[in-house]
Amino acid sequence: MGPKAAETRTSAPRTPLTRERVLRAASDLADRDGLDALTMRALADELGVEAMSIYYHLPNKNAILDGVVELTFAEIAAEAAAQGPARADAAGWSAAVRARILGARRVLLRHPWAPVVIDQRKSFSPAMVRHVDGIVGVMRDSGMSHDLIHHSLHAIGNRVYGYVQELSDDGQAPPPGQLEQMQSFAPHLAAMLAEVAHVDPESTLGWCDDQTEFEFGLDLLLEGIERRRLAEAAERSGPADR
Amino acid sequence: MGPKAAETRTSAPRTPLTRERVLRAASDLADRDGLDALTMRALADELGVEAMSIYYHLPNKNAILDGVVELTFAEIAAEAAAQGPARADAAGWSAAVRARILGARRVLLRHPWAPVVIDQRKSFSPAMVRHVDGIVGVMRDSGMSHDLIHHSLHAIGNRVYGYVQELSDDGQAPPPGQLEQMQSFAPHLAAMLAEVAHVDPESTLGWCDDQTEFEFGLDLLLEGIERRRLAEAAERSGPADR
């Protein structure tokens, strides 16, 4: 408690501001007080700093939003890693995909603002791409065609978050060199995109036909419900003969 | 072009402001310039009026957002009516539901801001309730249980917009007298909610178990994809014996 300690305190009153620290604080703030409470001024307060200091480490608020989405997908990756390698035989693909999606959901439930941010600003982080790539890999191992995988990603992905939209719908054509670059860290996904883009080069809507994807997912649901309806009816008429 | 005409012009330079006119203009503005461009000041400009004038007809911006969602569901109802009465026999329920959902989607594609507004503010208009009620009616005619219908609504509804969430998840218990009141204009839906709430009164999460609903929808999709995978495999091994 001598003057030296006090001096040290005033000369290093807090850990230095970094991109990481800003993003962590932003994610925590949104978790605790909601997305609307995540303002530059409130965030600065949380960090014991003036609002404008943040701009030295991140260019603007959009960068912060992209950053916290990135953090969230890093958590999802950690969750998946904790579950161990989810490779499976042909029949087991479904359980493996299911586990990954429910894992992602567990993380997203801890960050309720994340789905909102993800699909109102079509953010697109490497961690997100790798997450999708893992799912593509599992499906590919089961022998599915890239086409079926592609439709299935739309059907499933729309359910959890809109990531597939970004991956394809927006950029009319495949982004120039981006696909080659993706090959290094998301090989399954890159292979799928290459084939899908090649197969249907003159789709009126560009890369993916939104309407087709929507109907594919809808029909999956309707067929499943119909099967359950028939099961109910059978149950009702003769539960004995089972 | 005499002085009289000019006088008439200046004494009645525009049609009077009404709730209807404000909401129409708001919807049009959002269609044209996007949701972010829908500000009180820009909306007033569009109407040839000062920003504060709007507050005489609607209490605040949230009321405007609720109002434009209401308008959108009115359009969806008109679209459904144009398709004629979509009553069907047991096996035809699926086509009837499909038609209604694709109709809703056509309208929502004209108002891309609508899904965003609907699920970031959990708005809840009578027109929306009636839309859901129509779907419940069709499913009920096919002999499905209320339980199956309930799960199915979650699975399908999440896909188009989050309306079922509002209907149930939020209010822990059924809203006091609201259910009785609903009976008059949404009888099928009211019946379903009454039975579902009764059947599972001590659900840990309140009315609906979100996790259960999520897994129901996910499994529907996974099962459907698995069937298509098997079809692909069969096609590959012996396309001749079909």
Add this chain to the structure above:
DNA sequence: ACCTGAACACCGTTCAAGT
């Protein structure tokens, strides 16, 4: 290199005032 303060152009909204 890292942080700050004042200022700008926006927002939704309150409130007292006009006709």
Add this chain to the structure above:
DNA sequence: ACCTGAACACCGTTCAAGT
């Protein structure tokens, strides 16, 4: 009854300035 103008408390961001 219907509309307005000034003002308030916010927002993200620019810019020149401090250390």
